[in-house]
Amino acid sequence: MYVQExxxxxxxxxxxxxxxxxxxxxxxxxxxxxxxxxxxIIFHQLLAWHxxxxxxxxxxxxxxxxxxxxAELILLVFGFFMLxxxxxxxxxxxxxxxxxxxxxxxGFQLFDGIVDHKILRLHQVRYVDDLWxxxxxxxxxxxxxxxxxxWLLRRARSRHGVR
Amino acid sequence: MAFVSTMLISDTLSPSVGTxxxxxxxxxxxxxxxxxxxxxxRVLSPxxxxxxxxxxxxxxxxxxxxxxxxxxxxxxxxMLQHLLLGMFAPLGLILGAPGTLLLRSVPVSMARRxxxxxxxxxxxxxxxxxSAALLDIGGMYVLYLTPLYALSMTNPVIHGLLHVHxxxxxxxxxxxxxxxxxxxxxxTLKLRLAVLFVATAAHATLAKVMYGFGFPRGVxxxxxxxxxxxxxxxxxxxxxxxLIIAFFTIWFRRYPRRTTPRSISA
Numbered sequence: 135m136y137v138q139e140x141x142x143x144x145x146x147x148x149x150x151x152x153x154x155x156x157x158x159x160x161x162x163x164x165x166x167x168x169x170x171x172x173x174x175i176i177f178h179q180l181l182a183w184h185x186x187x188x189x190x191x192x193x194x195x196x197x198x199x200x201x202x203x204x205a206e207l208i209l210l211v212f213g214f215f216m217l218x219x220x221x222x223x224x225x226x227x228x229x230x231x232x233x234x235x236x237x238x239x240x241g242f243q244l245f246d247g248i249v250d251h252k253i254l255r256l257h258q259v260r261y262v263d264d265l266w267x268x269x270x271x272x273x274x275x276x277x278x279x280x281x282x283x284x285w286l287l288r289r290a291r292s293r294h295g296v297r
Numbered sequence: 298m299a300f301v302s303t304m305l306i307s308d309t310l311s312p313s314v315g316t317x318x319x320x321x322x323x324x325x326x327x328x329x330x331x332x333x334x335x336x337x338x339r340v341l342s343p344x345x346x347x348x349x350x351x352x353x354x355x356x357x358x359x360x361x362x363x364x365x366x367x368x369x370x371x372x373x374x375x376m377l378q379h380l381l382l383g384m385f386a387p388l389g390l391i392l393g394a395p396g397t398l399l400l401r402s403v404p405v406s407m408a409r410r411x412x413x414x415x416x417x418x419x420x421x422x423x424x425x426x427x428s429a430a431l432l433d434i435g436g437m438y439v440l441y442l443t444p445l446y447a448l449s450m451t452n453p454v455i456h457g458l459l460h461v462h463x464x465x466x467x468x469x470x471x472x473x474x475x476x477x478x479x480x481x482x483x484x485t486l487k488l489r490l491a492v493l494f495v496a497t498a499a500h501a502t503l504a505k506v507m508y509g510f511g512f513p514r515g516v517x518x519x520x521x522x523x524x525x526x527x528x529x530x531x532x533x534x535x536x537x538x539x540l541i542i543a544f545f546t547i548w549f550r551r552y553p554r555r556t557t558p559r560s561i562s563a
Binding site for chain 2: 172186187188190191193196197198200201203204205207208211215219283
């Protein structure tokens with residue numbers, strides 16, 4: 135018990151007022167889970183552009199999809215618990231939080247666009263002839279969010295005086 | 298045992314008699330729980346009896362005649378019943394910590410014997426998270442990917458046993474991952490998290506395999522199978538989300554709150 139407390143307190147003293155690394159990690163996890171949920175709600179359910187599963191998709195692709203999905207759920211909950219824990223101890227950095235959220239969202243969007251849609255071929259963005267436009271838009275959106283995340287992270291670093 | 302036989306009767310004999318029997322057992326379980334909670338008021342937080350009562354209520358809904366009829370004629374109805382019996386009701390029951398109350402209610406010698414029973418090798422293997430997941434999720438693979446499901450529609454004994462299996466394996470899995478009751482030789486939280494991760498993935502995969510390959514075969518139209526598979530996927534998601542939250546509640550409670558250096562030196 136005591137050992138644990140000492141370790142944790144020493145990690146918090148390095149940043150004086152907030153635990154920057156954990157703030158970033160918690161927010162990245164929430165960002166990934168948030169984007170995955172948005173994808174499920176908007177593109178699968180509301181717009182019905184994505185298919186739930188292609189008929190006859192290889193079982194290994196479905197299992198890797200299942201593992202990713204399970205990881206998203208667990209990391210989303212873990213992220214929220216981490217965030218609550220940091221906030222309760224007043225160690226949460228908002229600037230790092232926003233940066234992490236955008237990095238997580240953009241990272242997931244890009245990963246989904248390349249690995250899920252193109253490598254595992256679980257489903258496509260939309261079932262139309264000029265699919266490449268949609269793929270381009272999808273991945274550009276991911277890159278755009280990632281870019282904002284990087285910019286926010288740089289700003290947060292300079293604000294906290296981290297090089 | 299009485300529960301099992303009544304459930305079997307509910308399918309073989311007159312449905313109304315059987316349903317009545319199941320309802321009486323559910324009410325008796327709830328009464329025993331609430332009476333014990335009233336006796337040892339300070340043992341459990343007030344939301345635990347609420348959770349247990351909700352679990353019993355979900356079983357009531359799952360065994361209510363309209364849902365029984367729906368489940369018998371429609372794969373979607375079966376899936377709804379399966380989600381209630383095997384996932385949502387066990388969450389309510391197990392998070393109600395009935396084991397803690399049971400150990401308090403019985404005489405000390407009996408409580409010791411019960412705990413000693415949990416520590417014996419065969420029981421330890423049975424209640425290990427890995428075997429719990431195999432029984433729970435593995436059982437679903439066997440049910441939906443083999444002709445067992447079609448068989449259960451015609452054989453009332455198998456049908457009744459299936460319901461019992463759903464409830465028991467669901468409770469066992471929920472308890473093994475995030476059960477609040479004390480137990481000897483509990484596996485580490487890391488191992489339980491790993492099992493939860495793979496089991497959640499396996500459940501989602503089964504739903505997508507059913508959708509993409511049309512399982513169970515020969516019992517419903519393709520569109521019904523696909524609708525049932527989607528219910529299983531999204532319903533299972535909701536139940537597993539609750540289980541994951543319950544798990545991390547334990548995980549984060551185990552560590553002391555991260556305190557500031559000042560309060561440590563004090």
